[in-house]
Each structure stands twice: as structure tokens, then as C-alpha cells.
Amino acid sequence: MQSTNMEPRMGRNTTNWIKFWGILAMLLAGTVLAKSSNSPSYVTGKAKKLYSVIFGIVVEVNGSVRSVRVARVTDPISGGVAPVDVSVPPVYVDAAKKFILDKGYSPKLDNGKPVEFYTYFFYDPANPNVLITETK
Numbered sequence: 515m516q517s518t519n520m521e522p523r524m525g526r527n528t529t530n531w532i533k534f535w536g537i538l539a540m541l542l543a544g545t546v547l548a549k550s551s552n553s554p555s556y557v558t559g560k561a562k563k564l565y566s567v568i569f570g571i572v573v574e575v576n577g578s579v580r581s582v583r584v585a586r587v588t589d590p591i592s593g594g595v596a597p598v599d600v601s602v603p604p605v606y607v608d609a610a611k612k613f614i615l616d617k618g619y620s621p622k623l624d625n626g627k628p629v630e631f632y633t634y635f636f637y638d639p640a641n642p643n644v645l646i647t648e649t650k
Contacts, residue, residue, distance in 0.1 A: 564646070565600050566590045568634045569610055573621040575628060582611045585632060602637055609645040610635055 570585040584607060586597040614633070622631040636646035 562640065563638075564590065565598065565637045565639075566634045567602055567606070567610070567637045568595075568632055569614065570630045570632055571614060571619060572628050572630050573619050575621055575623070575626075577618065577621065579615055579619070580628065581630075582614055587637070590636075600637075600639070603642045605643050606637060606645065609643070613645055613647065 566588050568585045568588065570581070570583045572580040574580050584602055586595075587600045587602060588595050589598050613635070619631075619633075621628050623629065638644065638646060
């Protein structure tokens, strides 16, 4: 006996097509949302200028940080280490100090006494609250 039910049955192919279009819609929505996000300029490649901020650090023999100071600000694109006249805000310096303390640098010694050594981070004036520890 054959079924006389006239309602259309949802077949396996129809279900797969619905899943496909649902996934495609989610991907498109994700792409649109990602493009409209507020990514920092150094991430999007639209930074007008990045500077390198060189910090002088002294770490005691016991591992405690004695001092952290801004030694100079340079323009890495210039290829030199001549200082440039760019002021770095205190919030950036505080973020760098926190990073340095958290990283736990080893002391550099000269005749058994701690001496200053240097490290640098990048600074984007358009995002002064962000410490850039690496670029890609």
C-alpha cells in the first residue's frame, strides 16, 4: 500500500543545504563584524608611525628590579639610533615597567655589581595605552 500523504518530506539533501546556507551566513556575518572592529592601527597596518622606546634596566643580584628608565626614543625606520623628539606618556612607561617586572630579567653584572642593560618596545602614538612587544 502506498502512502497518500501529500505533505512534502524533508530529505537528507534539503537538510544539508539548510546547514550549508546557515554556516555560510555565519561566516559572512563574522567577516563583516571583524572588518568593523576597532583594531589598533599597528595591527591593521595603518599606523602612521611606530617608534622604538629603549629602556635602561638595572636588576639586582637577587633578581629584584632596581630601576627602569626611558633611555631614548628612536625611529626604527631611519636605521639609526639617534634619538627623536617624541614624548612617551606615563601610562605607556607604567605598562613597560609592569611587563619588565613580570618578565623577570636576569641581572647583568660587571665585577659582581649590577649594571644597566637595555631593551626596547614599540610605541604607536595613536594608541598610547598599548605596549607593543613585537611586530610581525
